[in-house]
Amino acid sequence: MVTHRDIRHIFGPVPSRRLGLSLGLDVIPAKTCPFDCIYCQIGKTNHHTTRPDNFVTAAELLEELRLFLDQADCNFDCLTFSGSGEPTLNSELEDMLIGIRQLTDKPSVVITGGSLMAEATVRRALRLADVVMPSLDSAVQATFEAVNRPVPGLVVAEIIRGMEIFRSEFSGQMRLEVLFVKGYNDRPDEIEAFKSAIERIQPDTIEINTVVRPPAEKFALTVCLPDLEQIRDALGHKARIIADFKRPATVAATPHLDLAITAVISRRPVTLDDLVSSLGAPYSEVVDNLKMLISKGMVQPTYHDQKEYYTLVQTLT
Numbered sequence: 001m002v003t004h005r006d007i008r009h010i011f012g013p014v015p016s017r018r019l020g021l022s023l024g025l026d027v028i029p030a031k032t033c034p035f036d037c038i039y040c041q042i043g044k045t046n047h048h049t050t051r052p053d054n055f056v057t058a059a060e061l062l063e064e065l066r067l068f069l070d071q072a073d074c075n076f077d078c079l080t081f082s083g084s085g086e087p088t089l090n091s092e093l094e095d096m097l098i099g100i101r102q103l104t105d106k107p108s109v110v111i112t113g114g115s116l117m118a119e120a121t122v123r124r125a126l127r128l129a130d131v132v133m134p135s136l137d138s139a140v141q142a143t144f145e146a147v148n149r150p151v152p153g154l155v156v157a158e159i160i161r162g163m164e165i166f167r168s169e170f171s172g173q174m175r176l177e178v179l180f181v182k183g184y185n186d187r188p189d190e191i192e193a194f195k196s197a198i199e200r201i202q203p204d205t206i207e208i209n210t211v212v213r214p215p216a217e218k219f220a221l222t223v224c225l226p227d228l229e230q231i232r233d234a235l236g237h238k239a240r241i242i243a244d245f246k247r248p249a250t251v252a253a254t255p256h257l258d259l260a261i262t263a264v265i266s267r268r269p270v271t272l273d274d275l276v277s278s279l280g281a282p283y284s285e286v287v288d289n290l291k292m293l294i295s296k297g298m299v300q301p302t303y304h305d306q307k308e309y310y311t312l313v314q315t316l317t
C-alpha cells in the first residue's frame with residue numbers, strides 16, 4: 001500500500017471548479033516566491049527569492065508519481081503544479097514536465113505568479129505544459145510593487161514582454177488570471193493599462209478574481225461582484241469572473257491548528273478540502289500541520305472512492 005511516507009509532494013485529487021479533478025504537485029518549500037502578494041492565501045513569503053533551485057528533484061517527484069499512478073483506484077483530470085510557492089523556481093521543472101508525459105497522458109497545468117516569465121529558461125520549461133495559468137495583477141509598476149511586493153529589481157514591463165514572447169512560442173492554452181484588490185488595481189487607469197497589456201499578450205482567456213479567501217494582509221479587500229462585472233465588460237469577450245464569493249475572505253487564524261485538525265478528524269474522515277473550509281485556515285498551514293501529524297503517526301491518509309481522506313490514529317496529548 002502506498003502511504004504518505006512515500007508520497008510527499010502530491011496532493012489530491014482535489015476538485016477544482018476551473019480544472020476538474022486536479023492532482024496537485026507541490027515542488028517548492030513553503031513559502032518560497034519572488035512575490036509576497038498582499039492577497040496570498042498561503043500566507044506571508046518567508047523565502048523571498050528569484051534564485052531557482054532543485055528543492056524537489058525531478059527524479060523524486062516522478063518516482064512518487066509512478067507510485068501514485070500504480071494505485072488501482074486513482075482517477076483525476078489533470079496534474080497541476082501549484083502549492084506552497086512559485087513552481088517556476090524549481091530548476092528541474094522542465095525535466096518534471098518531460099517525465100510526466102512519459103508516465104501519463106493526462107494534461108499538465110502550471111499555475112504561476114508569472115514573476116519569472118521574463119526568463120528564457122522558465123519559458124522553455126513552461127512550453128512543455130499543456131495549460132499555463134500565469135497571473136498579472138497590474139501593468140503599472142507602482143501598483144505591481146504595492147500588490148505583489150516583488151523581490152527588488154523585478155519590472156512588470158519585462159514580465160509582460162516575457163508573457164508576450166511566451167504566447168508566440170506556446171501552442172497550449174494560456175489562461176491569464178487577474179486578481180483585483182479594492183483600491184489598488186480596480187481604478188479606471190489600471191483597467192486601461194491592463195487592456196493594452198492583454199492586447200499584447202493575447203491569452204486564450206482572462207480569468208478575473210478577487211480576494212475571496214483569507215489573505216496574507218487584512219487590508220487586502222474584496223472587489224464586489226457588480227464592480228467585477230464592469231471590469232469584465234471593459235476587458236472584452238475573453239474575460240470571465242472566476243471569483244467564488246461563497247468562500248469567506250476573512251477568518252481568524254487558528255492558534256492551535258494541529259489540535260483543531262485532530263478534533264475535526266476525530267469526528268469523521270475528511271478530505272483536505274473539508275479541513276480547509278471547515279477550519280477557515282490558510283491551505284498551506286493545514287497542509288504543513290497535516291504533514292506533521294502524519295509524520296508523527298497520529299493521522300493517516302486512506303483512499304476511498306477515488307478520494308483521499310484523513311483518519312485519526314491517535315490524539316495529541
Ligand code: SF4
Pocket residue numbers: 033034035036037039040041042045084085086112113
Ligand atoms: S499569490 Fe502566488 S505569486 Fe503571490 S505570493 Fe502567493 S504564491 Fe507567490
